[in-house]
Amino acid sequence: MRHVHVCLLPTEILLGIFTIIREEPGTRDSLKRETIAALARTCKTFKEPALDVLWENISGIKPLISFLPEGVVSRTRNQKLKTSLRGEWKIFAQYARRIHSLAIDKCNLDEISEQVVEALVSTPSLALLSNLRKLQWLDDRGCFFPLLRTLLVPTITSIKLGIDSSELWLSSFSKSALLTFLGARCPSIRELDCVYDGHSDEFSDAISEAVCCCHELVHLKAGVLNAQALVHLASLPLLKSLHLWLSFDVVDKPPTNSIPMFISKLDELSITARSHTSLTQCFRNVRFLSCRSVVLSIDLDWMDPDEPYDPLDIPDLIVAFSECFSPVLEELWVHSDFGHHNERILDHRFAFGFDVIAPFLQFSHLTMLDLDWLCTSDIGDEAFRNMVQSWPLLKDFRFESGDRWVVPPSLTFTGLVHLIQHCRHLRRIDIHFSACSIDANSEPFSTTLPNEMITCLFVGFSPIVDPKAVARQLHVLLPNLTHVVRYEWGGDDDREVPFVKGWNTVDEYLELLTEGAVLREKIGELWEES
Template sequence: MVATILRDPDAAKKLFEAILDSPNGKRSLSRLARTCRAMSEPALDVLWRELDSIVPILGLFPNAVLKKAKRPGMGFARIPEESDWDLVVKYSERIRRIAYDELANNVAASVFPILDDHRPTLYILPQLQEIIWRAESPAGLDRCSMFLTPHLRSIQLEVGANFKQAQMTAFLADMSSRSLLTFFSFNSPTSLPEAFTELLIRQEALEKVILVAPGALSAGVGRWASNLPNLKSLQLDLTGRSSIAVEGFFDDIHPRSGCSTPSSISTDSGIFSGEELDFSELRKSALRVTEDRLPSRTSFSQLKRLQLTGEAGNIAVFLRHLPSPLVQLDLVIEDPPDNADWQDLSVLVSEEFSESLQALRISATGASRFADLVRTTSRAEPVSRRLSLEGFTDLPRLTRLEVDLPESVIFLPSDLEAIALSCPRLEILKLCPLARFSHNSMGPRLTLDHLAVLTKRCKHLHTVGAVFNAGEGSREIMASQAYSSCSLVRLHVGHSWISDPLQVSIFLSHVAPRLENLKSFQEKNRPGFNEANAKSWQTVSDILPHLQQLRYRERTFAKVAEVTYPKTVDVGIDATPVLVNRGVTAAGPRMCSQEIQCTPALVSRSVDAVKRSISISVDATPPTVEMAVEAKPVMVSTEIDATISFESKEIDATPSPESRENRIMSSQILQQLYLIPSILGFVSFLYKYLITYPLTISSRVGLQLMARPTTRFPFNTKPTGFSLDRAANRSTASSDTSDITMETINVCH
């Protein structure tokens, strides 16, 4: 059998999902995944498909990376390396849904920056399709950004009150640009961003939208929601809104007629502007009377499921303007509802959605359930009020009707008769099965005889949940087989009262011979528990299967006894056919020749299509100007008389006898002084030929080279060469150059 299941992936998936939904399902499925390799992969896929926290993902890291291996949410002891991500990457492909709750405080805030900065892939969960994120701070909402992937299809956001418009706007813009959603839910105590519709204008594939926030009933949101081409499910909160505000949701959807509408009723009396009267009741009555409904044919074209929360009067106003044929309607109303508003709502549902509505659920708001919880905690007696179902008159397609209210739990036999007449195709009926009645009260008003009315008219009814005052059934019902239902298999009686278990068992074996599940409350710690009733219903559960088996045998015997052979009679029939001759004149058809002249009228037209051309010449000769510049260098000749002047003096140099020795010494000194001119002459010679002449020659050559390009010569003439001879220098010194020749300088030898 196991091999057969594993051959069909769909069958294996259904089996593992059933195991997961059972008590301790995750533990059982994890053990099954470790049983064999053939069952490991499909079991792990189901086990890791939906996670209620990111703690299991953190537990995939090695123990050395985490601060505490048994509590991965406390954070990392060190930065994970690339090899530490192997197991995370392997299992991340299986995850399809993840949830996060900041108030749970089971994951340290330091974990998210490390995951975001050191992830080895672009997306941590590449196959993620659904996110459920509850944040109380902007930092908690920013952590959701790392899980936004192109495969994401569903986002459920629940944020606190500590958010600014700019922070929410930035997140919605990022989310809308990175994903294409089919389901979007936004729950916030603060109002929607002003640019909410512009931020989600790209999300045209939305099929389900939930908006529970102030500003969700604005005209802009209504226009945006009505234009979604694939919108099939819508949930709105009308709590605390006026009828005019609810009507404003449709202001931009359908045009106004120009007539006086309830929204145009002024609250000013016109006499004293300071004294205003309350026209709320007048508006409600006007909304009931006026049926100014001009919905657009294209608005909410695909809407099939609708859930509205609030007062019954506001819900009725909303449904009057809705043009869609709803299939499922969920009403979360304030309990107890106003009697007049509830009657209008029930009649409106029967009139507007009689041909399409298949499921109707009525439950209480959170505030109503909280009030009931407070009464239960304080040991107070439950408050029982009547909720009339007689307003539902014509719902031929309705298959599911559920009512779950904490206070409006009293139902009369007329309610069941109205349901049986208006809902012939009903399959599931639940009328406050959790209700409890104290012994001081009158108890439940419904009996098992009234259940038989449903089994007679609703042939498809298979599940019933209600509180009965069970007793002995009537003889008329026991004697008729029309009240016996072959479809009723589940009966939930809750805190029902019971008198005689045997009589109840006999009656149920007749009314519901195929009943498989009889459920009642057996928990002693449940509020409203009655031990005597619980034991009696347990006795019914034990006796009923045996009585059903007995009745089945009796029906089998009755069928055998009723078999009789039919009487036979010989009858002769004359089967001679009657023949009739008939002739039909088939004259040729009449021919008619008709001609139609269809000569077309022709018109000849010519069009002059000569292209006009213009010849334009442009003188593009650039203007030139010739200018001559005289670049003759200015020569200056300068002479300097460097002749040394001599002066002759006579000196008596005859030495005296006394200074002979001095003369001898002076003569020696003079001999040495005579050598000085020779030395000076040699130095002068070296200076003249080794230093002065090369410098003079190079300076002259440089001046001639610099003056040559700017000097103009006539044609057929050549520039005169320059001679470096001493004679040439002497002849041209005064006219060609301003240099001073070395010959003009007299040097003393």
């Protein structure tokens, strides 16, 4: 069979080949673009598919006007690009129609003059980039919003608005007007990322109006949304991820007496709040019928550092959470940090028992559970055993280890054994417990299969007695454990780290026990060979 010459391959195959060249890992972007540009100049068959791949994803305005004839593009005294576009729109359109993805940031806009902006805004065609699918605009200066408006076309399916990849938009009248325009202009949006900083009813209503115009949303990151937008989102069957902010301590109730039921199978829900109270109120006003992963964050910048929360807020929050989500939940992450800045880490009033945690027991599909933001020092070994039996699929478990609590724990080494015994898939454990010597010949230690997947154990400020015995027990329970991690006081705090000497001794013995285990394994292999 004769080989087909590459020039006779169908356009779809050529597009695939050129795309592979563009996305090849380990090669500089400039070199890949030069290669594709050279292919475009090779022959007529290569030209169109190569140019399509070359111009599909563009960063900045500069590449868009770089192909224009000499004299059309020049530079101002401060080295900004300027242009005198007239009859060159036909050439411009030949390249602009190929662009599907455009990323613009502050640096890109700083290198063009007002003349370029005016020329691009006054394009004679219906749209500057008629086939644009994805737009990333990382700048919040109102003087460039006319250009942004020109880029908003009905074909857009993904848009990100911000200052840079991590900072948020500041609310303003011009942004509110732009967002009101966004929903109607781009009704096919599937991914929308517009998280703003600060609370503004006007801005919230604007982004909510935009969201209500989007019926194909799959991924949404937004600031505070009103109740009408939440009702709309709850009805979207394609929604997969949702990131919201809650305003102060008030969450609007739905416009009707019915509670919004999110029917879509959310892979991820992320909620940032300014207090536990606002989270509780939110969970009472919505229902997530099928959500896989939940991330809860408390915005510490908006909280009183002296009174971050009342201990009585936590039980209500956990009850509301358990009523809001279904048992299919797999992951619960909580980003919160209160304890180490004040004396509440020593206050037993902040300690909770089994009854407070009990509402979480219904989530039997959990693979990740973050309880390190709670002081659970009143939970003993038997209560802990009843808890972990409800979560047999756990892979990542964090228990009272996140806020440097030093209230003495009721949980002992026996509780850790219960955890290993009932949660056979664990790969990470962060736990606050009282490490002590136990009888290795008694249950549950004697009947627990060791976990060989865990190599590191985080213990926070866990108290310890008889470090050598604890090291031996850990080695039997977790044979591949190489070291133990604990907290250190941060900043200018000169307090002595609790129990640091005992855990240092554990580390030393673990190293010796691990080396001995490796040596015994090698000797065993030699015996088998002989």
